[in-house]
Amino acid sequence: MRNDSPSRILxxxxxxxxxxxxxxxxxxxxxxxxxxxxxxxxxxxxxxELFVAYPxxxxxxxxxxxxxxxxxxxxxxxAGQLRRHRFDLAVLFQNAFxxxxxxxxxxxxxxxxxVTDGRxxxxxxxxxxxxxxxxxxxxxxxxxxxxxxxxxxxxSVPALAVSENEIRAMDERLGELGIGxxxxxxxxxxxxxxxxxxxxxxxxxxxxxxxVCRRLEEQQGRPVxxxxxxxxxxxxxxxxxADRLTVRSAVLSxxxxxxxxxxxxxxxxxxxxxxxxxxxxxAAFAVPVVAVFGPTDWKTTSPYGQAASIVRQPVDCAxxxxxxxxxxxxxxxxxxVDMVYEASLSRLSGPSRLSGADPIDQTDRPDQTDxxxxxDKIDQVHTLKGxxxxxxxxxxxxxxxxYISSPDQFELFPGVAxxxxxxxxxxxxxxxxxxxxxxxxxxxxxxxxxxxxxxLRRLLQDAGVSLEAIYVCPHHPDERCACRKPETGMxxxxxxxxxxDLSRSYLIGDHAxxxxxxxxxxxxxxxxxxxxxxxxxxSETGNDTVVIAPSLDEAVTWILADAVQGIPGGxxxxx
Numbered sequence: 048m049r050n051d052s053p054s055r056i057l058x059x060x061x062x063x064x065x066x067x068x069x070x071x072x073x074x075x076x077x078x079x080x081x082x083x084x085x086x087x088x089x090x091x092x093x094x095x096e097l098f099v100a101y102p103x104x105x106x107x108x109x110x111x112x113x114x115x116x117x118x119x120x121x122x123x124x125x126a127g128q129l130r131r132h133r134f135d136l137a138v139l140f141q142n143a144f145x146x147x148x149x150x151x152x153x154x155x156x157x158x159x160x161x162v163t164d165g166r167x168x169x170x171x172x173x174x175x176x177x178x179x180x181x182x183x184x185x186x187x188x189x190x191x192x193x194x195x196x197x198x199x200x201x202x203s204v205p206a207l208a209v210s211e212n213e214i215r216a217m218d219e220r221l222g223e224l225g226i227g228x229x230x231x232x233x234x235x236x237x238x239x240x241x242x243x244x245x246x247x248x249x250x251x252x253x254x255x256x257x258x259v260c261r262r263l264e265e266q267q268g269r270p271v272x273x274x275x276x277x278x279x280x281x282x283x284x285x286x287x288x289a290d291r292l293t294v295r296s297a298v299l300s301x302x303x304x305x306x307x308x309x310x311x312x313x314x315x316x317x318x319x320x321x322x323x324x325x326x327x328x329x330a331a332f333a334v335p336v337v338a339v340f341g342p343t344d345w346k347t348t349s350p351y352g353q354a355a356s357i358v359r360q361p362v363d364c365a366x367x368x369x370x371x372x373x374x375x376x377x378x379x380x381x382x383x384v385d386m387v388y389e390a391s392l393s394r395l396s397g398p399s400r401l402s403g404a405d406p407i408d409q410t411d412r413p414d415q416t417d418x419x420x421x422x423d424k425i426d427q428v429h430t431l432k433g434x435x436x437x438x439x440x441x442x443x444x445x446x447x448x449x450y451i452s453s454p455d456q457f458e459l460f461p462g463v464a465x466x467x468x469x470x471x472x473x474x475x476x477x478x479x480x481x482x483x484x485x486x487x488x489x490x491x492x493x494x495x496x497x498x499x500x501x502x503l504r505r506l507l508q509d510a511g512v513s514l515e516a517i518y519v520c521p522h523h524p525d526e527r528c529a530c531r532k533p534e535t536g537m538x539x540x541x542x543x544x545x546x547x548d549l550s551r552s553y554l555i556g557d558h559a560x561x562x563x564x565x566x567x568x569x570x571x572x573x574x575x576x577x578x579x580x581x582x583x584x585x586s587e588t589g590n591d592t593v594v595i596a597p598s599l600d601e602a603v604t605w606i607l608a609d610a611v612q613g614i615p616g617g618x619x620x621x622x
Contacts, residue, residue: 064324234315242370439556442578487523
């Protein structure tokens with residue numbers, strides 16, 4: 048990419064709501080890369096509404112391909128409109144041929160985008176598309192497009208905003224439907240404009256929502272209502288859920304514009320949904336999400352961040368990416384109400400949207416994991432019996448501000464305790480291995496470190512998680528000890544003291560040193576991108592034996608699914 052800095056940039060947004068949300072971190076990265084440039088977003092009407100008052104752009108232009116911009120003449124009209132703005136760079140997050148064609152017709156000097164849809168000859172700066180076999184999450188797909196332009200680091204979690212006036216208007220509207228401002232809201236999104244193959248059964252959504260409502264009301268002593276979301280044409284589906292409910296409910300399916308949908312989604316305490324746009328909206332508002340996946344690939348399009356659980360039934364034909372199922376829809380009918388309910392409790396068990404509320408007590412939960420890749424043949428309690436999970440600390444379990452020297456500075460990432468609880472319920476042994484050179488550097492004492500780890504244990508115990516052991520390397524790097532990662536000293540000691548079978552072990556970490564340690568001892572490697580070192584995960588590993596996960600929860604999901612392969616009658620290998 049040439050180094051001359053553009054002054055007027057046109058950004059072609061993706062066409063689907065979910066894709067646009069997953070593109071938001073890249074849009075933010077582009078703004079940071081060219082802070083002095085004028086950024087204009089070209090998007091279809093619904094996507095343009097998504098970015099109303101968005102601080103990262105200066106102007107929105109609407110691509111009305113069903114109106115003034117329809118057909119070839121409409122494309123020429125749009126190109127003429129763009130030409131008047133004299134853009135010097137077009138960044139094409141949208142992959143279609145027409146995106147490149149329109150910017151070429153507009154005479155934009157530099158046209159930058161992935162080589163897709165036979166459009167490379169229309170691009171002045173073509174970028175090779177990532178290998179589809181790498182299963183790159185869509186957030187990283189958009190972010191990585193900017194790397195030749197100079198972007199560095201790792202994408203953040205998508206974030207959107209609605210105004211106080213929009214929230215107030217939605218509260219008033221819900222009030223007219225009998226839902227109070229103080230009600231906890233279980234959101235349900237049973238539809239999918241993509242096609243019926245992505246839709247879980249409405250009667251199961253209704254039963255799941257009722258069970259979650261009862262649980263919330265028991266534990267919080269507050270009124271709980273259900274709000275059903277959906278696009279135009281999904282009104283009947285929304286009422287099919289509402290008609291089966293015995294609690295207060297409101298059907299907003301087909302009755303909201305994009306901004307109203309955003310406000311309604313943000314208002315939810317939890318959202319039960321298919322793989323669709325509102326799923327990503329909820330994640331962008333940090334609303335806990337339980338998403339049912341069937342024909343689409345959860346590894347690439349799941350909600351990005353740590354506020355979501357994916358529920359799926361592994362079948363041989365998924366992910367097929369078909370809009371309509373040509374057989375028996377087994378990928379969705381195999382998902383049970385129990386699975387969704389368990390995942391819901393997991394989402395609500397840690398720090399949640401229940402303002403000031405204590406975590407929901409889970410003592411009466413069924414004795415089984417909420418692992419999302421389940422089959423009826425597998426006793427989930429014993430899925431990881433005899434398996435050891437080695438865990439890095441900083442950047443994996445908790446944010447890493449530098450050197451944590453006191454318990455007051457230590458906090459877990461959201462969702463970590465619930466994710467580790469899944470491993471505990473599946474029978475895994477959890478062992479922390481952490482470099483803490485702050486002791487050797489004189490920044491804090493061994494007693495300080497013990498106090499920090501006492502807090503770690505306490506936070507996990509509150510979620511029903513018990514650590515088998517915590518092994519620490521306290522040495523300064525210059526000491527060249529045998530225990531500082533990637534040296535194997537800590538794990539060697541764990542093997543001796545805990546009688547660990549390394550052939551049945553995994554290591555989860557955010558740093559290349561963690562992956563090197565795992566390689567040396569023969570543990571399976573799972574790298575999370577949550578820490579400051581996770582940004583380099585994809586570029587550094589370059590190895591299909593390293594699993595990349597955007598959160599600890601998704602790392603746990605992969606481990607549970609991987610363990611199924613070793614169980615007689617379990618799922619065939621999917622790696």
